[in-house]
Amino acid sequence: MKANIALMLSVLVCIFAYLYDPKTCRSCVRALLEYIKGGREQSVDIPKVKVFTREELSNYKGEDGGNVYLALLGNVYDVTRGKRHYGPGGGYSFFSGIDGSAAYVTGEFNEKGLVDDISNLSNQDILGLEEWKSFYENDYTFVGIVEGSFYNKDGEVRDMMRTYKKKLEAAKLEKDLISSDKQLFPPCNSEWSQNKGGRVWCSKKSGGVARDWVGVPRMYYTVGSSKPRCACVRTSGPPSYDLESKSHNDRGDLDNPNLNLYPSCHTESISCPLPKF
Numbered sequence: 001m002k003a004n005i006a007l008m009l010s011v012l013v014c015i016f017a018y019l020y021d022p023k024t025c026r027s028c029v030r031a032l033l034e035y036i037k038g039g040r041e042q043s044v045d046i047p048k049v050k051v052f053t054r055e056e057l058s059n060y061k062g063e064d065g066g067n068v069y070l071a072l073l074g075n076v077y078d079v080t081r082g083k084r085h086y087g088p089g090g091g092y093s094f095f096s097g098i099d100g101s102a103a104y105v106t107g108e109f110n111e112k113g114l115v116d117d118i119s120n121l122s123n124q125d126i127l128g129l130e131e132w133k134s135f136y137e138n139d140y141t142f143v144g145i146v147e148g149s150f151y152n153k154d155g156e157v158r159d160m161m162r163t164y165k166k167k168l169e170a171a172k173l174e175k176d177l178i179s180s181d182k183q184l185f186p187p188c189n190s191e192w193s194q195n196k197g198g199r200v201w202c203s204k205k206s207g208g209v210a211r212d213w214v215g216v217p218r219m220y221y222t223v224g225s226s227k228p229r230c231a232c233v234r235t236s237g238p239p240s241y242d243l244e245s246k247s248h249n250d251r252g253d254l255d256n257p258n259l260n261l262y263p264s265c266h267t268e269s270i271s272c273p274l275p276k277f
Ligand code: HEM
Pocket: 082, 085, 092, 103, 104, 105, 106, 107
C-alpha cells in the first residue's frame, strides 16, 4: 500500500517536473524507472509449503524400505535418518506416518493418546512439546505440514494452532514468574535421615540460586499451591515488593504475610528442624 502511494506521488512529481523543467524531468523519469525495477527485483517467489493429507502421511512409515515421516504440531519432518527408532520394529514406530503430538508429553502411546488434540494439555506439557519441536527442527528435515487439527487442507491455521500459541505464551509467562519468585525466595537446602528426622537450612547457594545473602528458612505459601514450600528469606534491607523504599524497617522480607516461621525454630536461626507428621 505504502509502495503504491510512493509510486503515485513519484508519477505526479514527474508530470510537474515535465511541465516546468524537462531536464529535471529526465532524471526524475530515470529515478522512477530504477524504483520500479528495484521493486521488481525485491519480489521473490516464496516456495509453497507442501500440505500432506492424513492418508498421504500415513504412507511414510518406512515400510518396504521407504522414507519415514512424522508430524508434530502439524509440521511434517523426514525422520528417515532415525529409522532405527521410527521404522518398522523400532521402539517409537507408533509416531511415524501420523501427528501424535499429545503422546510426546503424556506418554500414552495408544490410539487414544496418539492424537493431535493438545487442548487438554497443561502449560508444563506445552513447554515440553516446544522442546520436542526444537529437537525435530535441529535434528531432522522439515518437509511440509499436515491437514489435521493445526492446519486445514489449504494449509491455513486452525483453532488448535491458536490455542497452542496462547497456551505457549501463558506457559512462558508462568515459567518467568516461577523463576523470578525463586530469585526472591530461593528454595532451602534440605536433608532427612531416619535418626535425626528432617532439616531445612539456608546458605549463599540454595535451590540453585547463588546470592550474596544467606537468609532464614520460612514456610512460604505461594498462590495456587495448597502446600507451603521452604524459602530462604532476606532479613535486612527493604522488602522485595518495594526495593526503592527509603522508609523501610530494615527487615528484608521477614514481614511478608505469605511467610510463616517453622514450629520449634528460632526467628533468626538459619537452620530449622522439620515438624514430624
Ligand atoms: C513420554 C515419554 C517418552 C517419549 C515421548 C520418548 C520419545 C523418544 C523419541 C521420539 C526418541 C527418538 C529420538 C530420535 O529421533 O533420535 C527416543 C529415543 C530414546 N528414548 Fe525415549 N521417550 C520417552 C520416554 C523414555 C524413557 C522413560 C526412556 C528410558 C527409560 C527412554 C529411552 C530412550 C532411549 C534410550 C532412546 C534412544 C536414544 C538413541 O539411541 O539415540 N525414553 N525417545
